[in-house]
Amino acid sequence: MLNSDMSRLHAPPSASSAPASARETATPAGSGPAQDPLADVLNLVRLTGALMFLVDASDPWCVDIPHTNAYRAILADPGQHVLSYHVVLEGSGLASIPGEAPIRFNRGDVLVFPQGDGYRMESAAGTPPEFSAEEVVDFFENLTAGRLPSIVPEGGGGDPRALFLCGFLSCDARPFNPLLARLERRLLVSPSERTDDSLQRLIDITRTEIQSDQPGSRSVRLHLCELIFIETLRRHVLSQAPASEGWLGALTDPVAGAAITAIHADPASDWTLERLARQINTSRTVLTERFAGKMGQGPMQYVTSWRLQLAARQLRDSRSSIAEIAWSVGYRSEAAFSRAFKKMAGMSPGAWRRIG
Template sequence: MVQAHDHTSSSLAASSMMLRAERSADASTTLGSPATCKAHGTDPLSDVLRTVKLTGALFFLVDASFPWGVEVPRAEAFSSVILPRAQHVVSYHIILKGVGWAKITGGASTWFEAGDVLVFPHGDPYSMLSEPDQPPEFDAEATIDWFRNMAAGRLPFVSKEGGGGEPQSEFVCGFLGCDMQPFNPVLSTLPRLLRVRRTRGGGDDLLSHLIDLTLAEARRPRLGGETIRLRLSELIFVEVMRQYLEILPAHETGWLSGLRDPSIGKVLVMLHEQPAYPWSLNELARRACMSRAALAARFTHLVGHAPMQYLTLWRMQIAARLLADSPMKVAAVGREIGYESEAAFSRSFKKAVGLSPAAWRHNAMGSR
């Protein structure tokens, strides 16, 4: 059975499983493709996912027989019953068998088949159906009650859906909590519905191994199994993001596209490796072997923010977590991200977040 769990302890457990390359003393020594793990340098994807506190909330299997249809309400409607302390809920579905259609409410239908992974990163209401024009029987309150019971462990790991006919479909469902405020560069630039084709065959198909391990844990309940399943559900999501990164079309924009770009990816590594360093556009351009104008234009085109604006937003995300999760004084938090003046840090934080550091901390403590 899948249960909701303590947000703080789960975040610490997730952090311990997120692999991060060792920081080097000088960001200029970072070499190689930013999309790969480095022996010397920060891994920005792990850095972001750790800082936004990616946390497994629910993981279960749907066994659906024709005709079938499931509808998921907007994440805000049920997030409080599966992971009360999460700012945001993202969901993914891994299609193990069969075909069907996915549709964000009010949008177009997207066909899927076995081997696909569907990700809904923005918390939109959506449906998954055996036929594109089939209206699901949807009761919002009953659905929220279902999530509540699944989170409380009152429902079996395998959820049976549909009318009992053929063909059958089978898919894994994962729901994770994370922070979106003040800044989540990974999720904020993803499409509203992301369809990723899984790697098939070969000994390096990590996603298949993770799924098999998670299902094995669910089908043979043992002590600690719930914690293992939820941690594995987080790793599955990370691997989906890595596979998406590898197949991104060249014309795509967004944070992951910037990470994959050799020049912009190098700049992102530098900013994440030393967020407190007094960076300037001149120095970033010099280290990236680009002109100021070329760096500013390409970084903004791919990432959606100018380099120095991105640095400020990322610093504020680090500060927001420190304010929420540590007893550090406001001035010490500011120094941690490069502000020698508490007043300057407070002004920047309020401008970016809309709240003073003290008010942010008060709200974060009040939500616990």
């Protein structure tokens, strides 16, 4: 079990020990009304729509999407991560990633590839891909530059046909993105009776926007790309996540989810394992076991990781001093904060700020 005394090294300082400018201007990160952890994470990791298009596929069809290393520079800022999803509007097929068996998808499903793996989508097993990896990368470059239409024909011209709404997004992966931590390499999110038609409405609007191609359409499509992804995550949380590991699974666990919500509501608080367990009315043993079982890390490790992600955003977006930022996320000293930040991010807070 983690030593609760160790967590006090990162406890928020008293007002008198904080930097003078911090006492006057800084607000502890996350203070105020109780937070929505999913909204917190999506905002903090700068989830941004990068590309949105329709694929009209005729039988037989197959496409190999290479690992995001091959095209990340086209769709994202340096150092960012790229993930993708595909909404199945019509038809069915198979989806596979290296090292795992193919899965079948059908109309209404959403396939999500969150970890950047290469993947194959095809009408039937053994169908040869129509384009090489180099041609796929060229396609991304030309579509992003506006040199290609946003409705893409593919395949051999036969029936049955399939229609996909394809979205690619960028986000921050460092120093800590809880959404990506322990998330499966491939998600299949199917329609659920427990969800309303919010996702379908977004899909219909996006499809119309792509087909109409009005002025300003690209900007609208990229915002819709983000909204569809968020709504897909919400559907996943409501349906499949309770049985899954990772951060989304932890959100729906009564113990781990309550702990995450408490931490996000006040990350700079003087958290110890005992205090956090008392806050959510459980024992330290149960808290540690349930949290680690979902997240693969203990609750106090999560406190540290989340504080440092909050600090990373402030370093990039604010003009506060490093000492002020350290105080706002719960560190007594700038030196302790800098050591922890460098351990997680691989560079000092100052270096992180300089690279933007």
